[in-house]
Amino acid sequence: SPLLWDIRSGLSAGRVQSTVLKWICDRQKEIEEFATEEYYEVSAELREGLLFLLVEPVDTSLKTLHLSSQKQVEDIIKDLNKLEKNETEVKLKVVDIQSEKKTRYPPPPFTTSTLQQEAYRRLKFPANKTMLLAQKLYEGVDIAGEGRLGFITYMRTDSVRISEEAALKRRIYIEKQFGKVFIGLMQRKSKKGNIQDAHEAIRPVSISREPKNYTNKLPKDLLDLYKLIWERFVVSGMAAEQSVEYKYLSKRKDYYFLNKQKEVVFEGFTVFTGENKKKEKPHHLEKGKEYVVEKFFWEKKNTEAPIPFTEATIIRKMESSGVGRPSTYASSLNVLFKRKYIRKEKNYLLPEELGLLVNTRLCENFIEFIDEKFTASIEKKLDLVEMKKLERLQLIKDFYSSLQKCLVQTKKKPFTTKKNNLESEPEKKNLCPLCNKGEIKVKNTGRGKKYQQCSRFPHCEFMEYI
Template structure:
């Protein structure tokens, strides 16, 4: 029915039923703090959080930027004046904000630093080229410079247009469509900095999607109608940028620990990077099973954020450290008691099991030597196991894939033929790292050639 309607509509008379326009202004983003720098460096430059902090450390040590571990968006007066002079000199007075912009102080109650925002050091606001910076240091400095300069630039002005079109279907019904457009009336700070874009000039063109001039009563020609289905998509996987954003929102960690948190979960094999995405592994699922079963309170984000607050109180001298730590480790429900209970009650096989209905009758477990599949063999219905390939991740695992791995691993040796020179069988075998070819069987003298 939808396809038939789409084929018929271009032949009908289209009419513009109404046009609505609205103009909006967009103000510059605050200067960088640690978390926003890590997020933008990930989006724009493809830097990991660890690399961002390492490069920023070198820039700081060489006197090019202010301290890079901070929760404060405040800019010193010399920075504001220097940025305003740079804007007027490079872009013109029309791009300068009418008044000097300020961005408060710290971004959260738990902010632990009294430093100002991350910005170019001094008041001259020298560019990457003027400082002779190149490579990773040059790219990160340029990002910081543009963000700082943009804070003192004028608002961008955009115009949004919605055109409403009606067309009679011929069956006494009216089909209604809406076309949306956007124009940049004045780029303002976009000229220097567009969040998530490496090239502000190119992004300005991408941001403009103007509609042709339309007025109510116009009769535009229809060149075609294409039926498109829309489905609800699952949430996107975390990237380093979005994970840092979540950690900040939930109050987990501090600016100085975001990079080490992300580095740790990768080093321990809990996630693997697929492009920019952080993809959980089977080890992550098994670890999560254990923590939720035995240490449920400790992995609750609310408890973690609350603990961070307590540690801040201790650091400020508003709370005694020893009583809190005694309770945390040795109190009722403390870590010590939970570990002792876990040693007696936890079934390692059960907590390491990863099972989904779509995999039935197969399950995945994580053992000493990595993840493996367990399930019945097709021919005998006997339960068997097989190691999973190192590059197989839970999100890519299907019932069919698990079955193939299990069957192939337990199929035994397959003779491929006889070697013409050695007069020995050539066998296709399966090992923990996949299939391989072997000359002769295992009963021959010496180690077989593989």
């Protein structure tokens, strides 16, 4: 950390926070360097209302065909609409039908990280807020007429295990509410190695404490989070959804079109979530039969730039990469906010100028120490120390030896970024006409076309071709 003080006094670096900062800065760089490209898709609408997409003619994966110019699209549609001899209507002929059985299992009960992700996605709660609310639900809330009640189990865990007693009560509840056939047959096990299994998954203390019974007894945020935990616990014990996916491949002249449909044969856990209620039943087609085309049409699209991280997606990456612990995900982000290395804009995590400078300094001199693989390997070694399979002093010695060499080299390198770089922002030229904050930059599409785009993209959507 002291080596960062030539930027500004009091700055800090850390094994987890610096890795996360690097991810956020790298993603911002990807966005700024991304060159969007336009492409076109052609669709066919049958008289029955079904939509077919034009696909690659020889591609067994049946990928949607992306065309490069409007003229190419118009020529294809013109050719498709041209009637052959003895034709009175434009038709597509179904040449192949594929069907595949699908099983979709319910999500497991919450761990710390998945609770933070889902609370952000569904409720827009920052990770820190989620943990504070979960702490209250765990410690207990005073309920009129019932005294002080704890609503959930311990909230810092990376296990999806639940006790046999809780599983049995859940089975009884599901059978009573939906029927025996909706009870799940499998007990969830975590796929990750060395799970801290001392605590169960996050679940309600009692499944009989239904959220609807506490609508006017719990503050709204507490109730919303408890409802999320309670519903996930119930769903995780239900049967899987069974469905069949149909792929209808049709042909006209030398062009192939694809239609996909899903038929749910057993609702499983979705009978609780209600996600299949609004879905229409599939319209089955016959192989070898021709169907009248109502119209062919095209749609212009643009390749999409990478999306900045949100709190949910950065926590998911921390978990999948083995960086940090469930109990430290929220606090690691908090440090980055507190140090003003990052900010939140439209729920996206963006690097501040200070964060970019700190990241540059760390990448130039300590890249091996902020690499996610190094950070994850340290987590594993700490686990080995805890299990008494590795000597603590040996771990410290190995780490310090590598760090010391790096520090010696770093002190020899000049660092050109001055403190006053942060004092004032240079005046922007070519100010964006839409947001009046970003700067207009000229980019190439990769197909020889140039376009103007706001430097704040995707937060500002200004873009026009030159």
